Amino acid sequence: MRHKKRQRLHWLDYLILAVIAVFIAVIWLRISGTLNYKWQWENIPNYILRWDEDEGRWFANLLLQGLINTIRIAIYSSILALILGTILGIARTSTNLAIRMLARTYLEVLRNIPPVVVVFIFFFFLSEQLIAALNMESWARSIARQDDIAVWEFFFGDMRRFPSLISGVIVLALFESAFVGEIVRAGIQSIPRGQREAARSIGMSWTDEMRFIVMPQALRKVLPPLSNQFISLVKDSSIISLISVQELTYKTVELVASTRMIFEAWITTALLYFILCFGLSLLFRRLETNQKGAR
């Protein structure tokens, strides 16, 4: 049992708060003095939600469309990265030399190249081949031409942008799977050897051992770094704005180019990303405490 002592503010706390307040005030004065900028905050809410006179209902405008796309991209690429990363983590601990070496090569290549470079290389060289080979463009366009595409639009947004969305999701998942692979490998290797030997001794095959003994414990153990990686993926999704995927960062760039509201637009986008990532971090903390309580 923990007693909560009444937290009383010491005089030192007041001093620190006063210094911080003065610091912020000084910075604010300097910024408004030297920054020759006409603030237009009243125009921003229109770009999040727009009230249409003719149809009489609310429409999602640029920033909200971008946010929804970012959420879609984050979910799809993190599922894909989790699958790929788990396979990679298992491959890294395999007894077969070829598999181990292949996994190590994949990991080191993707981990040691900056994400922007990976995105450009993948987009201009590989994704075009993939899209041409699968004939994705005409398929996506034929779907976009149909009449009731509400379900498709809910999951994938504008279907005509589907190939570039898929490129973005795949490259992001490939890049993140390298990190997830390392995390999963650490989790697997942290399971005591005694348990694996015991599993073998009662006659479990390798797949049974992985499925029933090792993976449940390993994944539960690495949930904190995995949740960290997920949040990092949401932020890394802003990189694929460079290949013109219509997510939040790209929409903000377009908004700034159209209306010159640089600071309002970027501050609003920062707030939207913060709300998204902080919400996720609270969710994951909840998951961890649930786990700890259950044990």
Place this chain on the structure above:
Amino acid sequence: MKLTRRMMTATLGLALATGLALPAVAQDARADLSKTSVIEQIKEAGVIKIGLSVFVPWSMRDKKGELIGFELDVGRKLAADMGVDVEFIPTAWDGIIPALVSGKFDVIISGMSVTPVRNLTVNFSDPYAYSGLTILANTAMTQGMALEDYNKPEVTFAARRGATPATVIQQLFPEATLLLFDEDGASTQEVLNGNAHATMMSEPSPSMEARNNPETVSVPFDETFLATGEAFAYRKGDPDASNFFNNWISVNWKNGWLKERNDYWFKGTEWADQVDQ
């Protein structure tokens, strides 16, 4: 049959060989496709894909979040004349030529100035608009400076990375310092804040900025630089496309449509209430 290691390695080798052969097959398919003109591809797909980048007033987002602008009108008329649908693909300016070359869209209609360097990678149609570049300068910092005075190391220019003004500034004012930004808005803000002496942009942006902030910035010189004209850009090796686009532009110059649209977007300001400026 026991799964021996040798058998597994052989299967892996076969899989790798097939995997490496597939891109080669796709490459051949794409090469065949690109032998036919882009006009044929557009007719077959029933849609023309136009790459553009947001650039006031060529194309911009209005209050509804829709794309409006001179390029949008041009693209829609082109598609209507071809009898196909139109799809606008907003793209980051830095990567717009690589995206065209790798086939993400059929043509760039985005106020792209004709320069020899670009012409080595893509083909240009005849110009469909002529807007020169002018200098936008911070009035206080550039008081009494003539054009030659800008060519000194203490003078700082700000420009958009990858856009023609950056190259022109480097050619005309090689001694001056040049700062590069990803958007026009950022480079204009540098001049407004007094961190850069001047920037260079395509008309009518400098005049619009000078109208919005008359105390801080101004357009000091009337002369326009590099009025080579803006044109459609499309992939090389396509004489049919050249013929089609050139004739379309020529027809629309002669019947006055291009000039009328140009005056509406560049000289007038009736569209200003649709966009927050």
